[in-house]
Amino acid sequence: MIKTELAIEFFEIESMDELSENEQRLIKLSKEATKNSYAPYSNFYVGAAVLLESGETILGANQENAAYPSGLCAERVALFYANSKYPQQAVCAIAIAAANQKGILNELIAPCGSCRQVMLETEQRYEKEIKIFLVGDEKVFLINGVQSLLPMHFNKSHLSL
Numbered sequence: 211m212i213k214t215e216l217a218i219e220f221f222e223i224e225s226m227d228e229l230s231e232n233e234q235r236l237i238k239l240s241k242e243a244t245k246n247s248y249a250p251y252s253n254f255y256v257g258a259a260v261l262l263e264s265g266e267t268i269l270g271a272n273q274e275n276a277a278y279p280s281g282l283c284a285e286r287v288a289l290f291y292a293n294s295k296y297p298q299q300a301v302c303a304i305a306i307a308a309a310n311q312k313g314i315l316n317e318l319i320a321p322c323g324s325c326r327q328v329m330l331e332t333e334q335r336y337e338k339e340i341k342i343f344l345v346g347d348e349k350v351f352l353i354n355g356v357q358s359l360l361p362m363h364f365n366k367s368h369l370s371l
């Protein structure tokens with residue numbers, strides 16, 4: 211058998227000066243968006259902020275439901291809202307932060323598989339790589355493009371095989 215390895219890369223931001231003003235604002239807004247979470251079952255409050263090519267930002271927060279699978283993650287709330295309000299606008303970046311009852315978590319929260327799949331589709335739909343910022347209380351990681359979050363993914367080109 212032949213072994214093949216896939217490498218992924220991500221960056222730890224050393225100084226906020228490395229980012230554009232829009233990106234710095236996006237990171238701040240993702241933390242603020244955790245306050246709009248409705249998470250009475252998990253008490254895990256996730257905020258997502260999406261930056262569109264127009265410079266506009268759209269916020270989302272996880273919304274839970276007593277019938278658990280009916281809830282939705284913050285990332286998909288924000289992306290679906292952005293894409294339905296501005297279907298012509300490409301998504302440039304998304305910042306994701308999480309909090310518990312004590313406040314913003316230091317740990318960086320990586321998006322779930324379903325959110326990665328939706329980010330991938332958004333990237334392909336607008337033919338624009340999305341910058342993904344994982345936001346902790348102090349640290350920020352940057353992932354350039356969904357390919358690094360979801361290697362060997364299923365995508366729409368497989369449907370025409």
Ligand code: THU
Binds near residue numbers: 281282325
């Ligand atoms: N959650 C998100 O909003 N985003 C993620 O990437 C992971 C999980 C939400 C779903 C649920 O409301 C809570 O966090 C606990 O899983």
